[in-house]
Amino acid sequence: MTDQSLHSDPAAPRPDRPPAAPAGESGARPGDGGVTVLPPPPADFVGRGRELAELLADIDRAGLGGAGRTAARVLLVAGRPGTGRTALALRLAADVVARYPDGRYFVRLTSAEGTPVPVEQVARGLLRALGGGAADLREAMAGRRLLLVLDDVVQAAQLAALLPEAADSLVVATSGGPLSGVPDVRPCTLGGLDTPSAVRLLAATIGDTRVGCDPRGAETLVQELAGHPTALRLTAAWLAGRPGASFADAFTRLREIPAAPFTPPAGASEPRPAPPAGELVRAFRLAYDSLPAAAARLLRLLVLAPAGAVDAQGASALAGCAVDAARGTLDDFVRGGLLAGAAPQYRVPGCLEPMLAALLAGAERPEEVRLARARMLERTVRLLLSCRAALAGEPVEEGMPALLRFDTAAAAAGWLETRLPALLAAVRSAVADGELDTLARRLVAALVRALAAFPGGDAMAAERYELHSLVLDVAERRGLLREQAAALINLGDLDAGAGRTDRALDRYRLALGAARACDDRQAEGRVLEALGGTYMERHDPGRAFDWYGRALSLRQAGGELADQARLHGRIGALLTYTGQYGPALREWRTAAGLSKRLGDLPSQARALAEAARVQEFAGRPEDAVRSCRDALYWARQAADRRLEAALLLRFADLLDRLGDPEGARLQRESAKSLGSRGAQTG
Template structure:
């Protein structure tokens, strides 16, 4: 998803919330045909049926033909007809890789303000998009589609919505779609676009040369933008001379005829660059998700940040990059393949690998800085942060959070690149770990869960590739936790058991104990009390054998809860009393009080109200000694309820008044939190 889609023709389209048009050249006939196609009766209407889905308008053309700009102009003109706004999704990365449908759907849901479940699959997420659009009147722009399989799952089942798609060819498989095929601009529009960069005077003094240059560029907006930027940087160069030089420039025979004007123009501009600048441009094809900032360019080229920023500004002026929000740039999809081909031809593989490693290492350090700024002053992380170069530091947490928000697509892509590389796995693990910590620190684990799920899967892939059992167990535990949180219990069980095997292979007692306890917790959530108590018992045996008394006390409580839910009150009492004794030995008065309150609860369930009353009074005294006012107030309320059931309303009122004095306005809304998440 992009905040601003800017076509290489130079026409700007607005954000997902609404498109703000800039200067637009030509295409009047195409715009008229597209608007007419909206009103055209579809096949369902002609057959007497109500249209079941949104109408799809297709703009087909080669990369660099201005199809994105045309889609933006059309959407801007139609914005008033779609009060719920405009959504924009790009279906192909600048490097040419198709964007998975689940990623596109997740980004659309984010724009709609709908939380997407972590780990959800393509079908579930695309169904959520369709459900959300089913009750809206919205315009959806799907840019640079590879095929119909990318578009079809996202089509709203709502004829009040409209979909505008761009692609290189027809989207076979989507019914009732007539492509609007575009080629080069007409000569007048092409010359006007050229004059926007060069200035009107240079066009006026030699209109014949300007027309010839426009024809040499095939009327393609991307090619015209490149040569216009080159001329603008050289005010003394004549249009006629550039036209001749461009005409003499060879185009690779491997290029299709329609792609040669852009390839020739790109080569012309590229060869005018200095050697270091040309090398930087080639290496920008490594930029994750095609997104570049000064730090990325600096690390790739091995130059200063200020020098990289100056070069990026020049590239944007030439049309070699697109300006995005802030000081971020994007590699145009129509130029990225040519930049990559030059890199593969001119740069040695070892140099490319080194550049990629420098870029990822810089990203790790920025992420560490982004995370550290959230720690309090004087903390070890902040002291370490002070030792970083000024260019890598953030002045405050909001600045770091904004950087993380803007760079997140590139950061997630960086993690994928690092893992896919295979030769940088140590760096990949550091990068993913730093990104996980930064996202959790600034967005919170709950909000970042969908992205964290993907990152944990990347870690799992690296761990499995290299037989790193400890990292494998950690990744599986994290993934299983997210599965359990979203209700995918069977998937969670499978991963917890796999984590147990990995933990045993690594001889990691923490991972094995955590996995056994989590398996028990999952069975508890599923209501399988027998299996839950069995797995809790296994985890308890390990904790006791290792002398981990605090964890053992917690597990006694979990066993007490499970037995209570199963109606085995005797076993429940035994384990809750063991939990209370464990907390008492640890000197944890608050934990002791909570465990005693659970003993009282089970005694009441078992039909022993007087014993429950005495135990509850003991728990209140423990909470008072622990100076835990909130816990003491909650226990006073429980004591009052017990007295009511025993037929002593006067005493119950005394304790209820005491609770109100302790809890204030919270009153009876406060509940005791026991050691089990189900309690």
């Protein structure tokens, strides 16, 4: 990748044109701030009858707000990792989902790295999921009957900021413990399963017959593990892989395993608020210690997978093994309770991540970890390049392996849509690493271009903003002035497109300094033109004219005719806006002449059409007619039927104003005929 390739975000709105409207589709996507459509509860959910009854009763109780309550009802399910708090929240949601027809969404509020997901990011995702027509999230949620499951809430402020002002909505939150500062919420605190439910959970994995042959042994094992659901699943899977082993064997092995927590990796960020329970630690060690060395190494490396999500190809890249071998091992992990999901995408359970991270730090040298991450990121870059090519209908690069190709644009779009949270997490991880900056830059560039090609990608300005901010971090860290300028330009474009013109001007001025410092004339010209466009958005034609003039001088010095033609057009439009019709006409004619020299006949026709508009404004209708006829001639020479039809309609309007309705009618009929022929050809 060259530095130049980062100079422009293809989907970034430009200050000289309005930003593209969001896609017309609504509904949550995986990339929308972690917002997804509400998933079903786990198939093996058992027990929790008392807790479910209490939560259901809480939905309808009057509470502190009484009958005049305006905010949504909030239910809180609290528990340590692995106790099944998310499963219970989803089970409850499935029981009441019919009451909330206006939207049912699931949001995870803790990232794979254990940090709180920014509320602004989630709010944007929910706003898009709800249709995006409202000015803010509160407005979009008002008066609706919504069901939100907010998983793994870390701070009360996260919950408060996302709470609908709608009494008929319901929010089910999960957390590691009580959340102070949230009024009228009684946490439902989870411990272990009751013994009958826990025994049923064992039987779901190892079979009723085996449990029926030794019911007392099953109950003793349940009590040893305090009914901890995840610990029971891990131990049951261990027993299922050993048909000759008894409950007593498992009990004895567990008793020999220390319950001491794993030591966090050196230099790790803050650990999760609730460390794993001792029974979960022992059950995990039982399962992990029984793995072959190669499988244990692959399991450790899976914590490097962004957002904890991985497929067989990603696992093979991490471990440096064959894809088929990786796929078989991942399926074994699912059967063993060590992974969730199924092919093609697997997920590391959040309650196991801290233990696997500690094992990775203790068993692998830092350079081996970095190499594994680099292999995974390199594969991700190639996948993104292949994805973008498929979305754009272009051939993939020569030598791309079949496993990294997409058969159709729909397959590429589906992959990008489902993997977006993991891809964003991969970029953050690569930038934070500090030793993978080259890969990080390539990864950002590939993801930006894939998002630009994705249907509805224009709606993901916030994600692109984060990506360019990460590029800026790397460029500043490495002293890469050319890439600093590129990132600042892209950030300025996004700020300008969102109406944040003050911020855009600050970004552009910093970009101008960086571009001049590294003598990047292309970037300098782009910034000068963007400054002119931004001042036009601010209705400051004097400053806009000054910056456009500087940009034109730079392009003239470099002999860049296409850029000169465009800038003469920008200046012509500005002069028309201020009523300076004579100078405006000269600018448009100059733009037409430059386009003719370049052989760009459509641009020549458009410039002449704008000249005709200026002449009409100046009260010279006959001259406007001649210029419009010239524009039509060059559009026909270019065989651009769409442009020709548009010019015919403009010519018809001009003739109407000149008092020639019959001539106007004929032009409109010609335009209609062109449109019909174009549709038949298409």
